[in-house]
Amino acid sequence: MKEHFINGKFCPSNSHQFIDVLDPSTGQVIEQISRGDASDVNAAVQSARMALKGEWGNKNAAERSRILMKISETVLFNKEELASIEAKDTGKPIELARKDIETLARYFEYYAGAADKVHGMSIPYLNDYSVVMVRERIGVVGHIIPWNYPAQMLGRTLAPALAMGNASVVKPAEDACLTSLRFLELATEAGLPQGAANIVTGYGHEAGAALSAHPLVEMITFTGSPQAGVQVQKAAAEHYARCVLELGGKSPQIVFEDADLEKALPILVNGLVQNAGQTCSAGTRILVQESIYEKLKSLLADRFNALVCGAPDSSPDCGPIITKAQFGRVKQFIQECYDSKLPKIAEGSINPHAPEGGFYVAPVLFGPVPRDHKLATEEVFGPVLALIPFKDESDAVELANSTDYGLVASIWSENGARQKRVAKQLDAGQVFFNCYGAGGGVELAFGGVRKSGYGREKGFIALEEFSRIKTLVDYHG
Numbered sequence: 303m304k305e306h307f308i309n310g311k312f313c314p315s316n317s318h319q320f321i322d323v324l325d326p327s328t329g330q331v332i333e334q335i336s337r338g339d340a341s342d343v344n345a346a347v348q349s350a351r352m353a354l355k356g357e358w359g360n361k362n363a364a365e366r367s368r369i370l371m372k373i374s375e376t377v378l379f380n381k382e383e384l385a386s387i388e389a390k391d392t393g394k395p396i397e398l399a400r401k402d403i404e405t406l407a408r409y410f411e412y413y414a415g416a417a418d419k420v421h422g423m424s425i426p427y428l429n430d431y432s433v434v435m436v437r438e439r440i441g442v443v444g445h446i447i448p449w450n451y452p453a454q455m456l457g458r459t460l461a462p463a464l465a466m467g468n469a470s471v472v473k474p475a476e477d478a479c480l481t482s483l484r485f486l487e488l489a490t491e492a493g494l495p496q497g498a499a500n501i502v503t504g505y506g507h508e509a510g511a512a513l514s515a516h517p518l519v520e521m522i523t524f525t526g527s528p529q530a531g532v533q534v535q536k537a538a539a540e541h542y543a544r545c546v547l548e549l550g551g552k553s554p555q556i557v558f559e560d561a562d563l564e565k566a567l568p569i570l571v572n573g574l575v576q577n578a579g580q581t582c583s584a585g586t587r588i589l590v591q592e593s594i595y596e597k598l599k600s601l602l603a604d605r606f607n608a609l610v611c612g613a614p615d616s617s618p619d620c621g622p623i624i625t626k627a628q629f630g631r632v633k634q635f636i637q638e639c640y641d642s643k644l645p646k647i648a649e650g651s652i653n654p655h656a657p658e659g660g661f662y663v664a665p666v667l668f669g670p671v672p673r674d675h676k677l678a679t680e681e682v683f684g685p686v687l688a689l690i691p692f693k694d695e696s697d698a699v700e701l702a703n704s705t706d707y708g709l710v711a712s713i714w715s716e717n718g719a720r721q722k723r724v725a726k727q728l729d730a731g732q733v734f735f736n737c738y739g740a741g742g743g744v745e746l747a748f749g750g751v752r753k754s755g756y757g758r759e760k761g762f763i764a765l766e767e768f769s770r771i772k773t774l775v776d777y778h779g
Contacts, residue, residue: 303320303333303334303335303336304323304333304334304335304336304479304480304483304503305335305336306336306338306342306346306500306501306502306503307483307486307487307500307501308342308345308346308349308497308500308501308502309345309349309352309496309497309500310490310495310496310497311496312483312487313345314336315336315337315338315339315342315504316339316341316342316345317337317339317341317342319336319337320334320335320336320337321334321335321336321337321476321503321504321505322334323335323391323476323477323479323480324477324625324626325390325391325393325660326392326393326621326622326623326624326625326629326660326661327393327613327614327621327622327656327657327660327661328657328658328659328660329626329659329660329661330659332390332391333480335476335479335480335483335503335504336503336504337503337504337505337508337509338473338502338503338504338508338509338512339504339508339509339512340508340509340512342502342504342509343471343473343502343509343512343513343516344512344516346471346500346501346502347442347444347471347513347516347518347519348518349496349497349500350442350469350470350471350497350498350499350500351441351442351469351518352497353469353495353496353497353498354439354441354442354468354469356495356497357495357496358467358469358494358495358497358498359467359469361467361495362418363417363418363420363467364417364418366417366418366464366465366467367414367415367417367418367465368414369414369464369492369493369494370410370411370413370414370417370461370464370465371410371411371414371415372492372493373410373414373488373489373492373493373494374407374408374409374410374411374414375407375492376488376489376491376492377403377406377407377410377485377488378403378404378407380488381400381403381404381407382400383484384403384406384453384481384484384485385399385400385402385403386399387480387481387484388402388403388452388453388480388481389614389615390480390614391452391478391479391480391481392449392450392452392478392621392624393578393613393614393621393622393623393624393660393661394577394578394614394621394624395614395616395617395618395620395621396614396615396617397617398576398577398621399453399614401742402451402453402454403453403481404742405453405454405457405742405744406453406454406456406457406485407457408457408742408744409454409457409458409460409461409462409742409744410457410461412461412744412745413461413462413464413465413765414465416462416465416762416765417465417466420437420466420765420769422434422435422436422437423435425773427775429779430777430778430779431775431776431777431778431779432775432776432778433773433774433775433776434773434774435771435772435773435774436771436772436774437466437765437766437769437770437771437772438467438769438770438771438772439466439467439468439768439769439770440466440468440520440521440544440768440769440770441468441469441518441520441521442468442469442470442471442518442519442520442521443463443468443469443470443471443519443520443521443522443523443768444470444471444472444473444513444514444516444519444521444522444523444543445459445460445463445470445471445472445473445522445523446473446506446510446513446514446522446523446524446525446526446534447459447472447473447474447475447482447525448475448525448526449474449475449477449478449624449625450478450577450580450581450582450624450683451577451581452474452475452478452479452481452482453481453482453485454742455525456472456474456481456482456485458744458759458760459523459759460472460499462759462764462765462767462768463523463768464494464498464499465765465768466765466768466769468521468768469497469498469499470498470499470500471499471500471501471502471513471519472486472499472500472501472502473501473502473503473504473506473509473510473513474501474503475506476503476504476505476506477624477625478624479501479503482501483501483503486499486500486501506526506530510534511533511537514533514534514537514538514543515537515538515540515541516541517541519538519541519543520543520544521543521544521545521546521768522534522538522543522544522545522546523545523546523547523757523759524545524546524547524548524549525547525548525549525582526549526550527549527550528549528550528706528753528755531547531549531755534547535547545756545757546749546755546756546757546758546759546767547755547756547757548582548709548748548749548750548754548755548757548759549582549750549753549754549755550582550681550683550707550709550753550754550755551582551583551584551586551681551707551708551709551710551750551754552586552587552679552680552681552705552706552707553583553584553585553586553587553707553709553710553711553712553730554585554587554588554589554701554702554711554712555570555573555585555587555588555589555711555712555714555738556589556692556698556702556711556712556713556714556715556724557570557588557589557590557591557594557598557714558591558695558698558713558714558715558717558720559591559593559594560715560716560717561594561714561715561716561736562714562716562736563594563597563598563601565736566714566736567601567602567605568605569737569738570585570588570602570714570738571602571605571606571609572738573585573712573738573739574586574665574685574686574687575609575619575620575665575685576620577620577621578611578620578621578622578623578624578663578665578684578685579620579632579665579682579683579684579685579686580623580624580628580683580684582709582754583709583710583732583739583748585710585712585738586681586682586686586687586688587678587687587688587690588602588687588688588689588690589690589691589692589698589701589702590689590690590691590692591691591692591693591694591698592691592692592693595670595689595691598689599647599669599689602647602648602667602687602689603647603648603667604648605648606647606648606649606650606665606666606667606687607648607649607650608650609650609651609664609665610650610651610652610653611650611651611652611653611656611662611663611664611665611685612652612653612655612656612662613653613655613656613657613660616653616655616656618653619650619665620665620685622656622660622661622662622663623661623662623663623684624661625661626661628661628683628684629661629663631683631684632663632682632683632684632685632686633663635676635677635682635684635686636663636666636684636686638676639668639676639677639686642675642676644668644671644675644677645668645669645670646666646667646668647667647668647669647689648666648667649664649665649666649667650664650665650666650685651664652664663684663685664685665685665686665687666685666686666687667687667689668686668687668688668689669688669689669690670689670690670691671688671689671690673690673701673704675688678690678704678705679704679705679706681707695720695723695724698724699724699727699728702728702729702730703727703728703729705753706752706753707750707752707753707754708728708729708730708731708750708751708752708753708754709730709731709732709749709750709754710730710731710732710733710734710738710739710750711725711728711730711732711733711734712733712734712735712736712737712738713725713733713734713735713736714736715735715736716736721735729751729752730750730751731747731748731749731750731751731754731758732746732747732748743760744760744761745760745761745762746760746761747759747760747761747763747764748760748761
């Protein structure tokens with residue numbers, strides 16, 4: 303049984319109830335976690351408040367920096383253990399799990415270096431006044447993190463929050479929280495003061511809802527579905543808490559006729575199948591100019607037919623779907639594609655040695671996908687790719703912007719002027735030229751528009767999100 307981590311130690315849920323944790327590669331129970339409720343969340347929030355009044359709140363920026371760097375070093379020292387937990391908990395290939403742990407460490411390294419470099423500014427004003435603007439911590443921050451990249455997402459939100467001196471309460475997804483619990487134990491051993499960060503495990507509609515609604519939580523970060531994001535915003539608005547929301551996407555990879563297809567091909571495929579398509583920024587739509595549609599279709603078909611889905615230790619192209627519920631949704635989505643007579647171009651396979659009962663879905667490519675089809679407009683969150691033709695540049699822009707989302711996009715073209723021209727017209731928080739994604743992208747501001755949410759994470763700008771401005775006015779006339 304894994305318990306909550308509050309005030310520097312493990313403790314059971316007040317309800318003494320638990321939730322089964324399944325191994326996605328087998329479908330079998332591998333652990334149990336505490337089922338948190340509002341009383342557990344309140345205990346964690348009170349612990350965070352006490353930390354702000356005590357040892358953690360009295361740390362200056364340089365001291366916080368040293369602690370974050372020590373945490374980063376501790377994560378790397380325990381990389382294999384954490385990667386093993388992450389792979390078992392999520393079903394992702396062990397190689398990908400290792401990269402995720404390295405990215406977790408990089409978040410703490412990056413924000414350790416940034417913690418003492420958040421400067422204020424002097425504001426010119428009337429002759430008899432001196433005015434400065436400073437950035438201060440917000441207070442208690444709640445983090446509701448998803449199950450697809452639990453280690454990365456923990457670092458993405460927790461590291462900048464701590465760098466600015468906030469105290470945190472984390473509610474990880476009930477389907478994938480084992481890495482977070484072990485991480486916080488290690489972080490405490492590395493010197494993070496008691497209460498600076500706390501974890502309450504449980505269901506979103508119980509523990510997550512309680513965290514969003516808690517009157518002493520002054521900021522909420524949330525990554526998940528748009529529907530759940532709306533509920534988080536409503537709850538936070540009741541006590542005027544700010545939010546940073548990342549709510550998914552239907553990201554286009556736009557391939558023009560002058561693109562280097564040899565260079566693009568592996569990246570176009572990996573932009574979807576990495577993490578079995580369970581990535582908010584996955585490139586789930588390939589928009590291809592009509593003149594090269596058949597050529598790219600053939601190349602993609604060869605790639606997809608060779609893809610293999612399997613258990614984490616078999617070095618597959620992608621692992622299983624992480625949760626049983628999402629596995630059912632992806633299978634239903636694919637069936638609806640077949641029912642609507644959508645042409646299937648190619649499909650990968652499931653490793654014949656994959657354990658029975660696992661949540662395996664073979665990657666599948668459909669096309670040409672009509673622009674009004676569900677697959678062209680809705681997020682699948684699974685290894686399903688849509689191939690959609692377009693006529694010219696203006697048509698590509700219209701098609702790329704035709705969904706409710708706006709998170710990431712890529713432009714494949716050797717024409718630099720076209721790259722900039724198209725990028726300027728795209729509704730997306732990030733646009734890549736002749737590439738897609740950038741590893742962990744710790745340094746790169748990340749976030750979306752429209753249904754993809756608002757606010758920015760990653761990079762130095764995240765420190766602005768986790769701080770508030772105070773203006774100091776000195777009259778010396």
